[in-house]
Structures are given as structure tokens and as C-alpha cells.
Amino acid sequence: MKQLNTEIISVGTELLLGHITNTDARDISEMLSEIGINVKYHTVVGDNLERLRECVEIAKERADILITTGGLGPTCDDLTKQVLAEAFGLKLVQNEDELRGLYDYIHNSSHYTQNNLSQALLPEGSTVFHNKWGTAPGCAFRAEGKTVLMFPGPPVECVPMFREYGIPCLRALSDEVIVSHSVRIFGIGESAVDDLFADEMNAMVNPTMAPYAKECDCLLQITAKAKSEAEAESMIRPVMEHVRERLGERVYGTDVECLEEALLPLLLEKHLTFATAESCTGGEIAKRFTDIPGASAAFVGGAVVYTNEAKARILGLDPEMIEEKGAVSIEVAKALAENVRRVTGADIGIGVTGLAGPDGDGVHEVGTVFVSMAVEGKTWVRALHLGAKRTRSFIRRMSGNHAFDMMRRWLSGLEVEIVF
């Protein structure tokens, strides 16, 4: 496959004012890297005719695939289709299907404006991407050897539309199939993973392998190109097995986004539930787990016990013990997990106490966190020393990762560590 350079142009003054983040460009880039298409540039430009024109001219020079996000809506700010059509000498024509859909929408909506109908204008000869998530359709066309795809800006429309229409459209540009899998790793950093596999990775051509760091874990991406999906998969398989063997229990999943996503099926499979008792993480572990649709089948609930009084009143911890050992202590962590398990009746109890900063307690350094797991009469505690230079957000997230990792390991029959 010829290397097809891609540029993503995001159109919207709100992006330049910093009112919104350009997550569309990130999400599209991530999806494209999975099918082996290289994104070479992201450009953000405001709702301004002249500047958008210039950006499109630059992109035509340096890219084979132009993807735009934003500027497809009904207001007069929305210039993308007009500029792209013009840049390739195409007229805008009314799309009858989309027009009918918009009439229906307007008829049923209190937000009627004639402007809405302009959304049915599309460059002549384009493939229409019907928008099931909003009103403005996207589209694609080929002209002057370039492929142009346009999507609306709101991420709740852009991302599913790109997945549904953009990916198949770009896959079709090549006879080759590109397949990519990610191996997710916790408990060893990106640079250590890099060291482990550096020689092999440098020698690999197809499939390729590359490590990437995420905020609190990392991954290895393995990508193969072949004539068929089955062939690509069979090229990846031995590499994947080798990687899994070498990294062992530090691999928590394949093609998942986070530890909690890998944990949910393990809990469901064994019909087990857990409950949380969170001090310094303040509800973040519960929130993260319940971000996953369907989490309720494995998560009973829990307590956020920020103060010592709450630890005593909600979970029945002994105030004298807290006083004696300190709120940030192995003993309190242990009692949190055990008590929340007992109070809620969950199979597994998780406890977290520590210092997320910015202030310390005069005893421990900021970044000291005790994460505990109580299950079937046994309680484990991990003592983390994440370092005082870390942000509050990092310390909280990493503590959550350890809680999920402890459950994952126990459910997979692996050593959890330190038993009290």
C-alpha cells in the first residue's frame, strides 16, 4: 500500500479560544493508526472563510487524504463544505434524501430555522454519510487524486460517524488489509517495555510493534499488513504470544482501554461482586467502574469516607484504632476493605487510604497510598509510594489502577502480594 498521508483539519473558533478540546482529531487519529493509515498533521482553524481556504490549499499540497471535522451545521459560520467544494472545483447540490429528512426533523422540532435546510447541500458526486446522531450529514468525495471526508464537529456525532462511514471508506482505498492489536500492560513502565523489546522491534518490518505510554499504564501495539484479515491475524498471533509470554502477568488485556474494562468480564464470569471504601480517591474508583455500561452486575456500591468520622459512622471503623494508627495506615486500609465487604455483603471489599496532596499529614509523604482487598477471610494491602512530585490526579488514578489490578490478579489466580 502506498503511504497515504493524512491531514485532519478541525474547523471551529471555539477550539482556538480553548473552550473545547480537539478530541475529534485524537479519536480519528487513533482509529486510523489501527488500520495503518498515517496521520501527518492536525490543523485547527477558526470559522473564517479566508483562513480556512488557505489551510485547505496547504493540506492539498502535503496530504493524500483530507479529513475535516466541524463547520457543517446550519449557521452562517459553517463554511467547510463550501470551501472544500470550491477548492476542488465542485458545485454544492441539494441532496434529496437528506432534504426530506431535514424537513421531517424541522417539522418535529421547536428549533425551526430555514437555515437548517442548507445542511442538505453537498459537493456534487459525494457519498453522503447520513447522521444518525444529529442533523448535519457528512460526506466524502475523490478529486484531483485526493480523498476528502467531512464530518460534523460534536464528538458524539463525529466519532460514531467516522467509525461507521470513515473507516470502511478509507480501508477501501487499499487492496491490503491492516490489522492491529494492542497488548495492555500494568506494573512496568513504557521505557522498561521498550528496553525489553528494543532489538526485536527494530528488526521487525511486518508485523511492526511499538510501545506507548498512557497516564498510568502502557501498551504495545502490534500491526500487520496482508492480503486478507485472516492472513494478517495469523502474522500477529505468534508475536502476541511471544509478548504475552515475556511480559507474563503484567499483561492485563488485549484491545481494551483500561484495567476496569478488563476486570468486568472476570467478575461476571465468576458471578462475583465488589464494593469500595474510598478515602483519598474520593469516589473515583466507583465512578470509573460505573463509567462502564453494565457495571451494576458486578458492583454493589461502596462508601466514600473522606473524614475519620465518616469511616466510623458509615463503615464502623473503630475511632480509637484510627487515632492510634493514623488515617493513612495499613491497619485502616485493611479495616476499610473488610468492613465495606461485611456492610455491603459484596464478595470482594476494596479499601483505599492515602495522601493525594497537595497537603501532607506530617507523617507520610504525599503520594503514599495504601490499597487493600478483602476476600474470603484474607486481606491484602499494597503500600504505594508514588512520589510527592506527582499530581493529585495522577495519585488518585494510579491508586484506582492498583485496586483494579489486585482484583484482576486474584480473579486470574495470580499472586496478589503482601498478605496480612
Added chain:
Amino acid sequence: MKQLNTEIISVGTELLLGHITNTDARDISEMLSEIGINVKYHTVVGDNLERLRECVEIAKERADILITTGGLGPTCDDLTKQVLAEAFGLKLVQNEDELRGLYDYIHNSSHYTQNNLSQALLPEGSTVFHNKWGTAPGCAFRAEGKTVLMFPGPPVECVPMFREYGIPCLRALSDEVIVSHSVRIFGIGESAVDDLFADEMNAMVNPTMAPYAKECDCLLQITAKAKSEAEAESMIRPVMEHVRERLGERVYGTDVECLEEALLPLLLEKHLTFATAESCTGGEIAKRFTDIPGASAAFVGGAVVYTNEAKARILGLDPEMIEEKGAVSIEVAKALAENVRRVTGADIGIGVTGLAGPDGDGVHEVGTVFVSMAVEGKTWVRALHLGAKRTRSFIRRMSGNHAFDMMRRWLSGLEVEIVF
């Protein structure tokens, strides 16, 4: 002040792979818009000498201020200083202070590499931005009528460095002072705010006013230019008063980021605490509030009661009542707030129960949420119908906003609504 067009160039292949989001460009843009500097372009380019050179050439053509993020580290990928110096015909010279600092760092660090010392190389004549948050220094220089500023990529370094060094450096480019304040609004959408003030906003020149939508609330930004800060402030004051008067109690704060940030000082001032009983929000309200350093003084803790059993076991709700009324009901919301207040001893109890989706319960539509507040023998419940088309994340966040808003209103002596 002459309009100074700004381009932010972010350098890093990881951005183009979608492994990280370009929050630096957003945060810098937001800080610049507050001092009235217009960002016209964001560009993202990989760690590639030739492509970075081309992007810098384009930026030199179209912008007066070039800000780079990323590519200042010690690895051979890090090309930014080299390319920018070259583009303006400057040599890289060793900065002695930074070199000494790096020697000390390396001496005390286990991650020694000779490469680290290359970080002390800076374009001749630049102002050095010492990096207190990491190792790679930033810098600024003026050449060929352009102002160039360079910052490291990691947001925990880039953002505080831009605030400390970048903002004063760019402010100094003008005799005029630009002051901007934001009025944060909850309970009325951006388009309604726009309608209310459209005529006035169109007629305004200095100060200016513009509405912006955030995910679950909105804001009006008021910006004035003057010879002094005091003068700019005095120009903004009457506009701000007018806006506050017109919007009334829907204004929750000035120059704050979110409802919880506005709520914390209200609670501290009255020495009051609250506790949360969360069902569908799954700990998100506790998590958001405890994201704020110092939150522990006003937040006792709470319960995440995802299942009916947890509602009964942790907070003592009557299982028969839950059965009869349904988990998503006004009665359960009321009991959650009242019980968590009693169990924890907090002054205010907050309860949330509802359907965040994607699945419904066969009775209510997804997006139905009851948010309750119990305080001093009185309980309020807000019934939200957020719409089944909303995402799980929106429904959860908006529910949290209502909880914070109810407390804010009660603490400010405003009507909270429906009393049961």
C-alpha cells in the same frame, strides 16, 4: 494594540497517533484569550525534521507569535529548538545556569544519560524559562519581527510554565492591558443567553462580551482593553453588574471553572458539610468535589449505592419501600438524602437516583434522574428529564451539576424548588 496573530505548533508523533490529546493547545489558547491575544491556528506535527521545518515556515508567514509545545526533551526525537533556531538563523548555545542545574539533577538521579545535557542548548539571545516542574527548560526570543516561545510538552510542565513565563512575556508586547472576566451560568443554555444579550453584544466594542457553551453549563466572557488594569476593571464592572442583574440567580460565580468550585467557599464560610448517596452517578459527585484540593473541610463522605441491596445495607433504606416505589423514584431519592445525612452526621445530605443509560428500567426513559437535598428537616427533590438521546457521561455530569446547584442555591438563600 495591533492584532497579533498567534499559532501554536505542538510537536509529537504521539499526538498524531491519538495516544494523547492536545490539551496544551487548548490550555494555552484559553489563557491567551483571557489577555486578548487571538490564536488563529493550532498545528500538530510529528517528531520529523523536514515536516517540522515546513510547518515553522508556514507559521512564520501567517503568524506574529509562534508558540511551540513539545520536542524539548533529551532524546534524539526532540527537534524543536534546533528547527526554530535554524528558521530564524540563530545558533544554539549552551546555557551555563541550566547546564549546572542539569548536572545536579543527573547527579541525583538514577536516569543518567549524557543526552540530558543537550537540554541546556538554547537559541542564542533567548530568555530562558527555567522548568521547576521537570527538566527541559523553555525559552523565548524575538527575531525578524516575530516572537517565538517554546515550552515542553507534558501538560504538568507546559501549563504552569506558560502561566508563569509565557503570559507576562506576551503581555509585555503591548502598552495596553487586557482584562477579562467570565460569568458562569447554570440553568439556562448558551443560545438563550445569546438571545438575551444579542443586541447589546453586537453593539459593544470595548469591552466586548461573548457567550460560550460548556458541556453542562455556559459562560459569558467580558473583556476590556485599557491603559491600566484599574481602568480595564472599571470598564468591565458596570457590564458585569448589568449581566448579573439580568441573569439573576442563574449566575453561580465569576472566574470559576465549575459549580463545585463555586460551592466550596459557600460551605466553608458557613462551616457546613455535606454527604452524598449516589446511585446512577456512581461516585462521580464525590469524585468531582474531591478533585478540589481542600475539599475535605466541607465533605464528610458518602455512599455509592448502585444496587438496591446496597441502598438498604449501607444507608438503611426500607427494601419494601424500594420495591413498591421503584429504585428510580422521588421517594427513594428523598430517603437517600435523608439517610446519608443521618448516617454520616453531615449538615446536608445529597441523593441521586436515575437512569444514565444505555439501558432503561421499562418505566422511565433514560435520562430520568431524581436529585435530592436534605437539610434541617426539609427535603427537596429535582426531577430531571435529560432526554434519552444524551450520553451516559452527560447524564451523570448534569445530575452532579444539579446537586451542586441545589446546595449553592440553598446556601445563598435562594429558592431551591419543589419541597416535599
